[in-house]
Amino acid sequence: MKQAELMLRADNVSKSFGPEGAATVALSGVDMSIRAGEFVTIVGASGCGKSTLLNLFAGLDKPSSGTIEVNGKVALMFQEATLLPWLTARKNIELALNYAGVARSDRDARVAELLDIVRLGDWADKRPHELSGGMRQRVALARCLAQGARIVLMDEPLGALDAMTRDHLHDEIESIVKAQGLTVVFVTHNMREAVRLGDRVILMGSRPGRVVYEQSVPLKRPRTMDSNDIASRAADLTNRLKAEQGILEGADS
Amino acid sequence: MKQAELMLRADNVSKSFGPEGAATVALSGVDMSIRAGEFVTIVGASGCGKSTLLNLFAGLDKPSSGTIEVNGKVALMFQEATLLPWLTARKNIELALNYAGVARSDRDARVAELLDIVRLGDWADKRPHELSGGMRQRVALARCLAQGARIVLMDEPLGALDAMTRDHLHDEIESIVKAQGLTVVFVTHNMREAVRLGDRVILMGSRPGRVVYEQSVPLKRPRTMDSNDIASRAADLTNRLKAEQGILEGADS
Amino acid sequence: AATPEAAPSAAPEITTVRLGYFPNLTHAPGLIATQKGFFKSELKAINLTLTPTAFNAGPDVVTALFADSLDCSYIGPNPAINAYAQSEGAAVRIVSGSTSGGAALVVRDGVNTAADLKGLTIATPQLGNTQDVAARNWLSEQGLATDVEGGGDVSIKPQSNSDGLAAFSAGEIDGAWVPEPWVSSYVAAGAHVLQNEADLWDGGQFVTTVILCRTDFIDQHPDAVTALLKGHLAALDLIASDPEGSQAAVNLALAGLTGSSIDPKVLASAWKNMTFTADPLSATLVTSAEHAVSVGLLEQDKIDAAGGLPGTLYSLDLLNALLAERGEAAVN
């Protein structure tokens, strides 16, 4: 296979927060290259810098050192569903369509389609505070897909959903990604989900946040969550995470 | 075993939101009895009314019809980690200790202990916006435990955590619950987690929200997440959820 | 550095004369002439209209005159002197007198001599205004020291007349040096007159209102000023011939401007204490200004820079021409 275009690159990226002396080092020397059409999933302990990395890719923050390269329009789905509270679910999505340059006449149909994908067709006219936590997350997911970006960054997008809805959305996301040739970075704590979706899984370690392990997932699609292949790879990843954290713990508390 | 005291009871509880005609029915005819020392986990599709039910138990909302009985002080951990942004992690927890009547001199030690349990000993003096999503969730968990209530309601308390931290917290929660004889209602989307922790698992169905299935989990503790017993029970629950939702889907969209 | 571009040849075309006055009793001739249309008919004869503007405060009138937003105005002598001094004698001229008298020191029961005032508090309408200066001067003549900050043997607390009356009824002040109709109002509230200001002046007259015009305007449109003066004289005539009718006209004008009118009894009593005359009583104005300088409320160097007093403050030729026409004595 011919090497596809490079869409995202982090080159020796470090990021720290706070004043020079007492800084929190969130990322240290992170190298990462993601090519067009790749579906990369990132797993790692809580607080290891996953969200920080996505923020850097999305241009919301600047690295303290190193270089970030981004090659195209980026959509980011935040870890905490950030819906505009004064807009209904429909309007929240419409806003993204508007900015994406979708013609006014096409927006209604597109909103309906997206809401159907996340199974919220009946909830279009509710405001965020009238939705459950998981529903809000799904609206945010729909909005993220509405952005029409070639690069999609998702920060635990299905964390608040039940297994059934998750499964459904795995399929939907997979087919959309394939149909539109999207490049995806997908953060999750669910190892099976990481293997289920990813062409490649990146395991990050913490303190400081860095890449500790990478694995391609050459499994054929469609995949199913409870396949043995996925289970065994997920178990392997879990063990690596445990090993990584175990070391830390010994040194730590 | 002699029947323990009744701590929480919902008797034919219904709850709807919005104006009479166009109301959203979140709960309909829910009956539930939870006895002292019981660890009940609730699973169910997104939007089926789990959070609404916990709000009713916590007295934050009133049922539209039916009766809620609560027999003791209640602690609730919200689905979205609600930390006070102007207080550090330590102070957020201290506030709960303060309200729980813990003497000022004991608070420091207790905060340190709780932060250790959630593995945030080094982050005590950070403010919420300096913490990662999972870290915030853990602070909220520590605060919930700080309340010193006999009844603890937890709404997806570990949803944003990696497997490793989850495992650790399962153990911690289990031992605290046992040591203090707490009554727990624990909402989760992770079926294994539900079986791992629960003395009883309640499956809720949606539209309208109601109890569709209950299962006692007579497995001996300590249990481990990847034991076969738990896996099979979890699979069973997943199937039941799917069946329940499948019916809906057929009728629905 | 006053730079009046006084070139009569370059007189701008005007269609209206902008006249200012206050809804005050002391501006009665202006109120009557406006109310009765005297100005209007005189101006109409030279194809001009009248734009009357009522004001609430002297400084605004001065600013408006300076800013070319107003041509002439009825005004108290103090703002007139200020305008003259601040513009170094350039901007304004007094073209006629209007009102004289009508101010007194009223005090509460038990105060019967000047000496009784020692240690007491009196009000004046405003720091540095005619009555304020008169009060300070009179007190110092009586051997009672005052200062601008309200200290001294007698504490002077300038405040609006209505607040003063309220303060008097609340027992907070012991008297006031005020113009009409306030003298009458204080008397109605139980005060008595300790010193009528008229008694302090030769002939019992001292200026309380004049007509002040822009210098440019007088130079460029003497006919318009003459028309205004004719209307003014007509109002003075009416006041002389029909006091009741003029009082009614004043009250009507006040009601039109302010929505309130003065109790006719108070008005009649106040009327008795005032004289309406075209004589600007320039000597009393100069004396009053000297008093103001001596109590530190006016700067001598400013007056000197303006050319002294009366200096060029008065421009009475037009008035005197009219008076001569009517066979009356000239004023200066």
Place this chain on the structure above:
Amino acid sequence: MTINNASRTQTTFSARNAWAWTWPKLFAIALVLGGWELLFLSEWRPSYVLPGPIETFDALFKMAGTERFWLAVKTTMTRAGTGFILALVLGSIVGIAVARIKPLRLAVGNVITGLQVMPSIAWFPLAILVFGLNEQAILFVVVLGAGPSIANGVIAGIDHVPPAFTRLGRVLGAGPIALYRDIVLPAALPTYVAGLVQGWSFAWRSLMAGELLVIIAETPSLGTTLDFARQMSKVPELIATMIVILLIGMLVDSVFGTISRKIRRDRGLAIDD
């Protein structure tokens, strides 16, 4: 502890609610009037400085019976409305510009409050110089009174927009204008609306002073009515005018209050009560 079905009682809504809404007001009014009448009857001060409620309401009704009064209300309300809207537009534009453009904020941020504390009368000479003796001069004073307050309200509102929203806007690819139009300003709206009440108050109080700048015979106004009632020591008329001003203020407040409540309800900010 037993929580029962409580919202069942919502059926008898209208009658009970109306009463719950009314009695506190009636009670407050009765309290004030009663205290006032007692004070009056005690003859603490002579009646010409402190008239009783009866005399005052008599003056009020007499005043309200005149065409002149309604003309005054109309003039003043028109001026207040015009001035406020002008101040709203200008203040909002300046506020947004200052909040958004950092050098501008450093340059004139503090000046806004500097202008806000300037008493209205200080502007009179400038108003006359620039506009002459007319309505514009009055509006100028009103705008200078209320504009800075509104600008400060906008700045405060924008400053406190949760960064999550602006970050969201950037991620969605909103341009600078869209970001403000669709996200920052709506997010700042509650603070903004709360600030408008302050802006209105400034506008109104500046107007009360500004109306004294030029008194136009055929156009009575509340500012002059108030001032002349005071100047002529007509205490019943003074208090009557104060009551009118109070009522108008309350009316305007309830308009803003309604807007604010609607906003809060839409955003789920007012869950209970």
Place this chain on the structure above:
Amino acid sequence: MTINNASRTQTTFSARNAWAWTWPKLFAIALVLGGWELLFLSEWRPSYVLPGPIETFDALFKMAGTERFWLAVKTTMTRAGTGFILALVLGSIVGIAVARIKPLRLAVGNVITGLQVMPSIAWFPLAILVFGLNEQAILFVVVLGAGPSIANGVIAGIDHVPPAFTRLGRVLGAGPIALYRDIVLPAALPTYVAGLVQGWSFAWRSLMAGELLVIIAETPSLGTTLDFARQMSKVPELIATMIVILLIGMLVDSVFGTISRKIRRDRGLAIDD
């Protein structure tokens, strides 16, 4: 699109920052003074109504050279400070009470704005009647001017506290006092502090009027200085006093601004810039 390591430049912090902070101000001042001087030189208005900057600053420096001026500043600032603190305390208490107690809100909620729009001069007779001619009367006017504004600020702040926080408070078992002390008021703090600037402005402007109410022996004040300059048509002195008022207003604003920035930084509300 390449984003490079940008915060490296933070080392040359102090010098560059100071300049970035200074130039907009200098620029703005230069612009205003330049424009003013040009207007002056154009002889649009005679110099006795619109003096040039040189003459004005001359008057300002002459004024600032007198002991009397500093006494006036001190008196006025003391009164403003005292009045503001009083208004702060009373306004906050009333605001909290009204926000919390529903019948009270229904009874007097709108009255607060009604009082807020009342011009200061309307209170003079009452102030004299109740307090006499002394400092208290002035403070009364100031408190009545600023108190309602602060109360409204408190109410708006409390109204917009996210319900998540109050629900949290209830779940944590906070009593009504603790709920307000620990949760509602801190959450309302940013809006509250923003409202304080408005309150201060009201206090100051009421004071400028109130200082004309009572002239107290041996105590010159800025209010009387301003009014006197106006009465005497001393335009340079008038503008000089306005500049002093402007500067004091800016100073106070920067104090509030610092507090507000600290709050925002603590809460992560000002992430970038």
